[in-house]
Amino acid sequence: MGAISPVPFATDDFLTKVEELVVKPTIDGLQKDGIDYRGFIFIGLMNDNGNPSVVEYNVRMGDPETEVVLPRIQSDLLELFEGVATQTLGEKSYEVTPQTATTVMLVSGGYPEAYENGKEITGFDTVEDSIVFHAGTSLKEGKVVTNGGRVMAITSFGDSIEEALEKSYKSIDKIAFDKMNYRRDIGFDLK
Structure with a gap:
């Protein structure tokens, strides 16, 4: 994933585990079930002795996650939403402040x-x-x-x-x- 994370336990190793053990299986499950989902999937996680453990799934951003995530996005948010709707998100520029x-x-x-x-x-x-x-x-x-x-x-x-x-x-x-x-x-x- 290579994301910049200010969270000390969210090392590259932990983020790789999140991607492999949580994110990819979630996407695979949606595809397997024929669900054409477009939007947010907020996955609440805990660090369980170095392994990600899912606490909750939400199909929306909530409080106070929205207020801390969206201000960090430096890309045009409307363009990103259009990319989600038209399935061209991979073609869009996505930049996040390192702060x-x-x-x-x-x-x-x-x-x-x-x-x-x-x-x-x-x-x-x-x-x-x-x-x-x-x-x-x-x-x-x-x-x-x-x-x-x-x-x-x-x-x-x-x-x-x-x-x-x-x-x-x-x-x-x-x-x-x-x-x-x-x-x-x-x-x-x-x-």
């Missing part, structure tokens, strides 16, 4: 259980070093307020996971809403 991207999801207090909506969100418009994706927000009386459990995704780039996370957390320090919560352990399992 690492991290995304930290801001959630409403109580998420994923019961949470309240309508909490005013401030400071997001002052963020400069990150991309702020609105997920569960709405505009009410001229103010941006919470309107879901997953409220915003904060995506940042860096030359390492640590640098990208530092930027995301600095950006998060500018944002506030009542009972805002987020994970502070992103990437710790990669060390």
Whole structure:
């Protein structure tokens, strides 16, 4: 595969195992069953003692994967989608930034259980070093307020996971809403 991976355990050997043990059998299975599938297949994986183990398959990009994957794509995304639809993807240019991207999801207090909506969100418009994706927000009386459990995704780039996370957390320090919560352990399992 030869992909540039900021994930320490995703060595060339591990990525080759992913391709041989997961990706190719998945594609072979679709073809064997006569399924003309065109689109995303997101394969959630774990590292099981150096071997890939499938946790889940999704036929879509989800949160926060989309917010960390799509910003790294430097190629024309519409052209790539057209290539998928017309089965000419192999003819398209596909370039990805070598930088690492991290995304930290801001959630409403109580998420994923019961949470309240309508909490005013401030400071997001002052963020400069990150991309702020609105997920569960709405505009009410001229103010941006919470309107879901997953409220915003904060995506940042860096030359390492640590640098990208530092930027995301600095950006998060500018944002506030009542009972805002987020994970502070992103990437710790990669060390």
